[in-house]
Amino acid sequence: MSKKLEDDKAIEHRVDRPRVAKCMDCTCFNLRKATRAITQLYDESLRPTGLRATQFSLLIAIMILESVTVTRLAEIAVMDRTTLTRNLRPLEKKGLIKVVSGDDQRTRIVTLTTHGKEVLAKALPLWEKAQARVIKRLGQERWNSLQADLGEVVSLVNKS
Amino acid sequence: MSKKLEDDKAIEHRVDRPRVAKCMDCTCFNLRKATRAITQLYDESLRPTGLRATQFSLLIAIMILESVTVTRLAEIAVMDRTTLTRNLRPLEKKGLIKVVSGDDQRTRIVTLTTHGKEVLAKALPLWEKAQARVIKRLGQERWNSLQADLGEVVSLVNKS
DNA sequence: TGCAAATAGGTGTATATACTCCTATTATAA
DNA sequence: TTATAATAGGAGTATATACACCTATTTGCA
Secondary structure: OOHHHHHHHHHHHOOOHHHHHHHHHOHHHHHHHHHHHHHHHHHHHHHHHOOOHHHHHHHHHHHHHOOEEHHHHHHHOOOOHHHHHHHHHHHHHOOOEEEEEOOOOOOEEEEEOHHHHHHHHHHHHHHHHHHHHHHHHHOHHHHHHHHHHHHHHHHHHHOO | OOHHHHHHHHHHHOOOHHHHHHHHHOHHHHHHHHHHHHHHHHHHHHHHHOOOHHHHHHHHHHHHHOOEEHHHHHHHOOOOHHHHHHHHHHHHHOOOEEEEEOOOOOOEEEEEOHHHHHHHHHHHHHHHHHHHHHHHHHOHHHHHHHHHHHHHHHHHHHOO
16 A cells, blocks of 8 residues: 555544534434434423323324224334334333234234323323424424424435 | 303314324424434444444544533533433443543543544544435435524423 | 245343432532 | 532433344245
8 A cells, every 4th residue: 555545544534623523413413412302392291191202192193093003103103113012012001002913913903092092182282282382482484394304304214 | 161161172172183183293203203214324324333323422522522521411412411321331331431530529520432532433434424425315405404403493492 | 735935023132311319529608 | 617508420210212033924926
């Protein structure tokens, strides 16, 4: 290897300040920060119902779909199948959902219980308040573009 | 209570389809979806180094700060203090960071080890590739506005 | 028809997250 | 100076996340 190439390589691997500083713009880090912050806001709002934000959204999805398999629900939630399995556990334990085998014995069908629907009805106005607050503070226009961009991020990764 | 008010209350608490459907626009749910997706992309890119995206960003922050307390680092990372304590554990176990008591005996000072700097130097170009790919696919302009919006979300919550 | 491939799902393990409650140390004020 | 408040941090507990690997069932084809 020529001296020139060695120098290039050394430069390439040197960790200088400005180069490291750029890492603070990490898309992943900033998404995670925003998610941590916003999750606390929604969790706080939903606390009277005993639901976490993630649980609320899963229940909503199940209500809309009425009856859905684990794999299908995982696809919709852009969630690993095994993650969903674990996330359904506390919902089942609290009696909010019911999980039974489908006609295809491999599948597990998830549905809301009556109790689940009741809790969801109590949670809905609380969620609406939190959502309205976020949209108001962010501004409708900015919120719209954020929603669109988040959707773009998801499809960007799926097409990888 | 008058019949009129009872009706209003019934309407307020009724869970009709369009109202439930709006919940799919949940800011929290969509942020979490995007975060799950993008985290997998960065984790995949960093896999050869054995670092997760979160770990990479923490190491970067520690490198920039050179020496930092747990509470200060948690503030910067917009992370619960107890979460950070747990997140530092695997980094310490892998010998990437060192945690020692400060002059103020209550504080714990976090610094990078030589090994930590080496791993970070290996990870840096991998992160840069992932970051460049995301910016390219999203488009520089869209990425810029996403970054700004995520920052806005964080400060929005902090000001609550 | 019978067997391999595809599909649906769960477990083990490890990290990520944060709330509640706890201890230890430092700062402050009576 | 000493009692108290404030600060820094950790432990217990529970949820959230996903990879690697496993089993059971169904499908499709030779």
